[in-house]
Structures are given as structure tokens and as C-alpha cells.
Amino acid sequence: MEAAVKKDFEFEQKLKMVDEMLEKYRGQRGALLQALQEAQGIVGYLPLEVQKKVAEALNITLSEVYSTITFYSFFNLKPRGKYQIRVCLGTACYVKGANKVLDRLEKELGIKVGDTTDDAKFSLDACRCVGACGLAPTIIINDEVYGRLTPDKVPEILQKYE
């Protein structure tokens, strides 16, 4: 309970910071990307409350804001998980079956790419070559690289983060 109150309070504080940040972009529809980037920098992700603020400040529709957020993979609609899993879909990894690893991750976690588990523990993203092609296919969890993966190795790895 107390934790929840604290969390709400922090969130409110962050929304205030977003308001202040947006002042300099008021009425400038061209500043959408910068504004979203800075807002995400403050809040960590872009929930509806933040999207509304951006739409109102820049005088554009919520629909345009949402469209832009979902177009760029570096924007997040949900808070990122404690452990951020990035699956390399670069050419080398792809050729070695990265998508099968991704499928398995989605299945194990019960979420799709771009999403975060309900307990906010894991989030799952795809990314381009991470420069470890020799280990293909690879995934990165926070800063840890895991290579030469097969779908069957996935549960074992996830267990380490219980």
C-alpha cells in the first residue's frame, strides 16, 4: 500500500517535469520526436497521461502521437522490465534461427516483442546486430550477452533471473 502511494507520488512528480519540459515545445508540431524522447527520458516510458500532455502542448491529435510512438521501436508504451531482454535479429543471428529463439521467449514470458510482463520483471525487444556475430544467435539481458542459443536453452536462462 505504502509503496503504491510512493509510486503514485513519484509518477506525479515526473508528470510535472514533463509539463515543464514541454513548455519550450508549445505549439511546435515539428518537435514531436524530441518531445517524446525527452518525455521518455523523464518517465521511462510513454503512458497515455504523457501522450495527452504531448498532444496538447504541441497542438496535435493523440492519434498522431500514438502513431509516432508505435512506429519507432525505441519508444515504450509500458514501463520497461527490471530485466530487459533484447533479441538480436541481425543477419547472422537471423540466419542461425534467432526468430525461433524469439518465439520461444515470447511463449515463455507470455508477451510479444515490445511488451513487458505484468509483474514488470521482463521486457522483450528485438534489435539489430550487436557485434557478436561469432556467437550467433545472441540475446542480451541487461548487459549480459548469451550466445549460440537454441530455443531449448531459453527457460534455463530465464531461471537465472527469478
Add this chain to the structure above:
Amino acid sequence: MDMVTLTIDGQKVEVPKGSTVLEAAHKANIKIPTLCFLKGINEIGACRMCVVEVKGARALQASCVLPVSEGMEVITNSPAVRESRKVTLELLLSDHNLECPTCVRNLNCELQKLSEELGIKSIRYPGEKHAPRYDDFSPSIVRDASKCILCRRCVSVCHKVQGVGVISPNHRGFNTVIAPVFDLSLAEVACVNCGQCIMACPVGALKEKDDTDKVWQALADPEKHVIVQTAPAIRVSLGEEFGEGRGAIVTKKLPAALRRLGFDKVFDTDFSADLTIMEEGTEFLERLQNGGKLPLITSCSPGWIKFCEHYYPELLENLSTCKSPQQMFGAIAKTYYAQKMGIDPSKIFVVSIMPCTAKKFEAQRPEMNSSGYQDVDVALTTRELSRMLKEAGIDVSKLPDEEFDDPLGISTGAGAIFGATGGVMEAALRTVYEVVTGKELTNIEFTQVRGVEGIKEATIDVGGTKVNVAVAHGLSNARKVLDRVKSGEANYHFIEIMCCPGGCVGGGGQPILSSEERWDTDYREVRGNAIYEVDRSMKLRKSHENPAVQTLYKEFLGKPLSEKSHHLLHTHYTKRPLYPEV
């Protein structure tokens, strides 16, 4: 004007500087196929169907966004161009939920027509296909993403023409979908149900909620007394679906067609439009004389009403409390008419034929039941009526002339012009002027408020009082007028707002024209002109002269704004949220 000369397929063409190659070709009667292009609304070069070869350029160019230049040499019909267009089209078709025979746009579909014209014989790229994805929670609009070709015509209309902007391309690549935020239903966001997105869609990805089954059932039920009202704008549009020209007047074919479908009585919304003028005109005078809230803003257009509730709730008090003619009709049908005919109102089934998808939403508003029943049971669009008639084998163009029934089928020219932008204002002025001055109007045609210009203003002398009026159609124009009212910049007394460009003749439930036809024909203007012709042909042209309306007041309502009128013919509005909850 600076002119530029270029050559297209060996033909010299001169066009103003800044024109596109597509425009130049159009001028020279050289046809270039298009798909995402909608003149003046969506010129974004998204689909690459319109590619051409330009001498000196390496790649093929999209002609709809390619500016002309002096001496440019364009080829529209080389093997490379034809192959490129075919590949583009086949790729679209490979991920298209092809089900033409059962599709609402069968035989009126730009994708289908292009496939035929470009001679597509097989699809060489069997690819991953999207499963059907329906959003049919809205009472008015149905989306089926599996037929969407991502042309974005609907997005442009919704944002630019209507100033609403609740749909956009979301996500990217294969996952791109045109949808509201968070992929919610249109029913959950501030969509006003105008259907202008449907009018812009080249394919069957957007359509009205089909309610024809409910009407067939009612017609087949011997217990039910099924009556129908037809909106003013239907008489200048239904004929188009049966091979008559754009804007052909079919007023007298309508009763014949509807009787043959099996309706027990065939009435006319023009009647209740006259009734609306009696109530709204009186309301206006009362507000004017007693210091009531001004400007008074008309309330017949349900898309506009929902727009006001979402986007301008601070102006709700300015709205006329009058129900729309559709709803006044329903309330009178299930009270006055029921009593007069000795029919149990629970047995009366009211169908309306409307040029409008928002009327479906309006009919279902919970407050629209002052008769003790849902006042209007089903609202069908012009397109749905046309489908029913075709299913029944009734060809409107081959029917004899017939008359509407008494008493709710008697109307004046003032009721008829409700169908075009400026019409409600003009009808109101005809009556208000004569009521105030007690004198007959010498010229009843208020041409200042007619026509397709987005915003029209006039000052009318009504017996010494100068009345400032404004007329706006298309919600982005409405926004401009309302912002002026809010800022105090404009001092209007009376404003007419119609949700759809052109007014009801351009409604979202009307026959759909292809992008190609729209380029050459302003269908709203053509249909609007026809509406004024209907007015000119009427013996009575002022609402207060409608004998059936006079009798209604004598026998039942008393006088305009009486207690009974208030109960049956007036309504209230609800502030609605701008943003959805998620």
C-alpha cells in the same frame, strides 16, 4: 501565372508551374492509375501505383507527387512502368482478404477495378496474409483491416477535412494498421460517426454498420406497422445507385420504391424538418428577445452534436435543444400518429432512410425515447436502402411517380433544403422573417448562405433587427467558426453547422464515388443544386405554411415550445471525454 511545358507520351502539355505530372496527364486526358491519391485531400505518394518513367531519371517516379519541370519528358506506358504497377498491385492483393462477391464494395471498388484494368491474371507473390480483423463495436462504422491497403485516405479526411483525427497508421511494417490509439474501437474514442472516412476509402475496409436485416424482419412481421421516413438528401442521391446521373431527382420514385418493399406508410422527413423550423425558429426568437444564450447553433446533424460534446463542451448551451428532424419524426409517429390512427405505439416500427452514418448513433441515444419507446427503431443509409431494393429486384429508375402518404408526408421546399449546406439557415430565415415582421418575404431565396464555400456569413435585416448568421460545413470549418465565437472575434446570432462537407447531400451514408470521378465532379455541389431545384418546384416553400404541421399544432402540440413540444421534440446534451480511458 507561370506556365511549364512538358511532354507526356509524346504529347506537349502546358500546365501551371507547381502542378504535378499526374495533374498534367489528367489535363491531357492521359490516364495514370492511382490508388492512394484523393485530389486535394490525400496526395502523399504512398502506393506507387501512379509511377511513370522520366527521361534522365534512373528510377520510376510517383507522378502524383512529382512536380512538373520545363522540358520534362514523361512516359506513362512503358513495359517497365506496366510491370512495376502490376508488381505493386499483386503485392497488395497477396495480402488482401479477397472476397469480392460478398464484399460491400463489390463492383464499386478501386482495387478491384485496377486489377481488371491492369490485366492482373494471377498473383505471383503468395505471401503472409492478415486474418480478418473487425471492429464493429461502433453503431455506425465498421472497420475491416484485412481489406485495408494502407492508402491513408481515411486518415487525411478524418484529420484534415473533419478536424477530428482519431485514426492513424499505428505500428510499422507488416503490422501497420489504421486504427484509433491503443488499437481501441472507434466506439471507444472521440469518433463522431460521420462516415467521411468511408466515403474516402477506395475499398471495403470501412463501411456502415449494416442494419438491413432488422428492417427485413420487421417488414415480414404481420404484427408490426412499419413506417418509413426519407431524409431530404435521399431524393437527389438514391437514383445514382440505379444508373441515373449524379444528383438526379427521384422524389416521386421514392414512395413507389418503398411501398414495393412493403412499408405500410411512406412518410417524409421533410415534414419533420418543417416542424423543426417551427420549434427552432421560435427558440431563436425567444433567445434573441429575452437575452438567452447566443449564438444559437443548429442541432440537426448528429455528427456535429457528438463533435460538440467531445471537443467544444463549453458551447453545449449554445446548441438548439431541438431534436433533429429524424428524431422529431419518430417521437410524433409513436404519439400523435399512433393516436390518430388508433395503432398501439408498441406495434409501430419506425425506419428512417438517411444520408448519414451518425444517424444510427443518434437513433440509439438513450434519451431518444420520449414517446415511451425508442423513437426511431432503425436508421438505414442511402446505400443500405439501395442494397435492399436491389435484393428485392426493384429498379428505381423504372418506377412510376407516386406521392408520399398523409399526414407525415406533407412538406414544403423549406424542409427539402435541409439537405444542403445553408438550407436549415435559409428555411429558418424564411419563417423567422415572416413571423417577426408579419409581412410576406418578397424574395425567399437567401443565396448568401448557399453554395459549397466552407464558411458563409451574412447579415439579415429582420424587421429592423440585424441578425448575423454563419454557416459552416465540414467540421474543420466548424472549428474555425467556433474558435471565433469563443475568442469573441465574431458576433453571430445564429449559426448552422453541418458535420459533412456539402451538408447531408455529402453525408457519409451516400453513394460513394471513386477518386477518379471525384476529381472531375463535385458531387456535393451537383446534389446541392438538385436540392434547390426540388425547392423551386414546390408549391409551398415556407415551413409555417405546411398544412400538416399546422394541424399537428392545432390537434396535438398546441404551439411551438409548448410543454408537449418540450417533452417530445427537445433534448439535452452530454459532455463527452476528449481522450479515451485505457
